[in-house]
Amino acid sequence: MESEQELRPYLFAIAYRMLGSVADAEDVVQEAFLRFHAADVEVESPKAYLATVTTRLAIDELRSARHRREVYPGQWLPEPLVEDEQVRHAETADSLSMTFLHLLEKLSPVERAVFLLREVFDYEYDEVARIVGKSEANCRQILARAHAHIREGRRRFDVSREEREEVAQRFLAAWEEGDTAALVEWLAPDATVYGDGGGNAPSVPVPLVGSGRVAKALIGWGGKARDRGFTHRSTDVNGEPGVVFYDPDGRATWVAALEIADGVVVAVRSVLNPDKLTHVPPSGA
Known part of the structure; x- marks a missing residue:
């Protein structure tokens, strides 16, 4: 037994x-x-x-x-x-x-x-x-x-894990560099950002749609996070490529999962509600 x-x-x-x-x-x-x-x-x-x-x-x-x-x-x-x-x-x-x-x-x-x-x-x-x-x-x-x-x-065909990881690396590199044009290249035309702040953290109240709007928003948010002393690392989020941002005390404050299909990022699902991140290990754990 x-x-x-x-x-x-x-x-x-x-x-x-x-x-x-x-x-x-x-x-x-x-x-x-x-x-x-x-x-x-x-x-x-x-x-x-x-x-x-x-x-x-x-x-x-x-x-x-x-x-x-x-x-x-x-x-x-x-x-x-x-x-x-x-x-x-x-x-x-x-x-x-x-x-x-x-x-x-x-x-x-x-x-x-x-x-x-x-x-x-x-x-x-x-x-x-x-x-x-x-x-x-x-x-x-x-x-x-x-x-x-x-x-x-389901709007698109899934891709292999290897392809997902390669797309994620290129996407995250463009994001880190603040390169809007490069980021748009790795986004589907109708790419969507979903944000969950739960009323406890700033977030988009409705899905943000469109590669240009999404790219500008992500680069803006990433820049503000860095200015506040936040760090980040790429990681697996529920088995998908993703990224976690940590505040200066090492607490996870933003977890984003990337939905990748047809060789591009079609959606970014961002959880910022602190009540939903208490189980996420701190940086360096």
């Missing part, structure tokens, strides 16, 4: 993909273990039991969170995972990307659970049906709807 220490990363993987929040995912996993230990029944498969409880708790949490996100100041983005151990596995990295998690926001809580259990965690339909309390036929319909919603948000 797998130990609690071995099961926690797996349950966190489910909860985080459902909720897009590190703290909420950890709370859900903790509650699942509390219910498991309090259960006055013999459990044949702790992993199956805990995965079921985790998913159901996450569905409930997401239902209440959806209202909070509707009234959230500005744009809501998932909490970033910076060089997290769980995103170093190629077979799961794509389903952890900020791009993918952003797309999942189009789905209802049950659609999200069915999609993740079936497509990411490879559960059979009968298992998915048992977990979400629906019939197998209903789950197949739910999955079809979820696929349709996801396809609507």
